[in-house]
Amino acid sequence: MERSGNIPEYFISKRNIYVQIVFTTVFAYAFINIYEPFGASHWYAITRWQFLLYSGLLVLLGMVVVIVSRAIMYQINKVRPVSILQYSLMVAGEIIIMAAFFAFIEDYALDDSRSYVELWFIAIQNTALILLIPYLISWLYFAFQEKKIKLENLTFDYFRKPVIDFISFRDENAVMRLSLKRSDVLFLEASENYVLVHYRVRNEIKQYLLRNSLKKLEKEMKAHHILRCHRSYMVNIGQVKMMQKGKKGLELHLSGPENVVIQVSKTYEPVIIAELDRLPGSGRS
Numbered sequence: 001m002e003r004s005g006n007i008p009e010y011f012i013s014k015r016n017i018y019v020q021i022v023f024t025t026v027f028a029y030a031f032i033n034i035y036e037p038f039g040a041s042h043w044y045a046i047t048r049w050q051f052l053l054y055s056g057l058l059v060l061l062g063m064v065v066v067i068v069s070r071a072i073m074y075q076i077n078k079v080r081p082v083s084i085l086q087y088s089l090m091v092a093g094e095i096i097i098m099a100a101f102f103a104f105i106e107d108y109a110l111d112d113s114r115s116y117v118e119l120w121f122i123a124i125q126n127t128a129l130i131l132l133i134p135y136l137i138s139w140l141y142f143a144f145q146e147k148k149i150k151l152e153n154l155t156f157d158y159f160r161k162p163v164i165d166f167i168s169f170r171d172e173n174a175v176m177r178l179s180l181k182r183s184d185v186l187f188l189e190a191s192e193n194y195v196l197v198h199y200r201v202r203n204e205i206k207q208y209l210l211r212n213s214l215k216k217l218e219k220e221m222k223a224h225h226i227l228r229c230h231r232s233y234m235v236n237i238g239q240v241k242m243m244q245k246g247k248k249g250l251e252l253h254l255s256g257p258e259n260v261v262i263q264v265s266k267t268y269e270p271v272i273i274a275e276l277d278r279l280p281g282s283g284r285s
Helices: 014-035 048-079 084-109 116-160 214-222 266-277
Strands: 166-170 176-181 185-191 194-201 204-210 226-230 233-236 240-246 249-254 260-263
Touching: 014 048, 014 116, 048 084, 084 116, 176 194, 176 204, 185 214, 185 226, 185 260, 214 226, 214 233, 226 260, 226 266, 233 249, 233 260, 240 266, 249 266
Parallel strands: none
Antiparallel strands: 166 176, 185 194, 185 233, 194 204, 226 233, 240 249, 249 260
C-alpha cells in the first residue's frame, strides 16, 4: 500500500526503470551533440565524427552510474517502499558522481587549465540539465499511463459489473492475464516473483501463475473482498465457510470440492474477524 511520503510503485517498476534508462541515454546523447554543454568541440581539435564517438562513450559511462543506482533502488523497494526523500537523494547522487567522473576526465585526460573544483561545479550544472529533463518527461509519461490504466479499469468494472461480478487479474506491467467470476476465486498464494491464483471450475480447483506480487494486488483486491490474511496468502472472504482456532492459530476453511484450509497470521486476525463479522449467517464456529 502506497503512503503519501513514498514514491509510487510504478515509478520504480522493473519495466519503467528499463524505459527510463533507455530514454535518458538517447536523450542525453542527442542533447550533448546538439547543445554541446561541455563545449568540447570548441576547446579541442576534433572532428564531428570524433565528437559523436567520444560523446557516446561519455554517455555510456554516465549510464553505468544510473544503472547501478536504479538496481540499488529496485532492491531497496523489495524490502520497503522508497520514500520521496530517498529517491531525491539517489537522483542527486547520480548527478554528483557522474559530474565527478566528467570533471576528472576533463581535468586529467584532457588537461584542462581550470581547477578540478570549477570543472566539477560546471559539470554538476550540465549533468543535472541532461538528466533531469528526460527524468521529468518520463515521470510525467509514467503517471499518465498509470492514470490511463486506472481509468480503463474503472470503465471495465463499471460496464461488466451489471452483467456479472468479474475480477481482472493483471501482471506487474498492468496487462490483464485472467478474468474470473468473484465467486470462483478461492485464494491467492505468493510464489517467489509470482502469485498463484487458486480458483474453482465446476468440481475442480485450478491454479493460474500470474507474474505479480501480493503486495501490488492487495489494494486492488480489497474492493472484491479478497483480503490479506497471511504473508503468503490472500483469501476470498465470500468463500469462507468456517473459521476456527487451530494448533497454529486462526484457520479459514473455504467452500469448494476439496477441504482447503488457510492459516491466518496474528497480524491479520483483527481485519479478517471484522470482515467476517459483517457477513450475516456465515456459519463460523
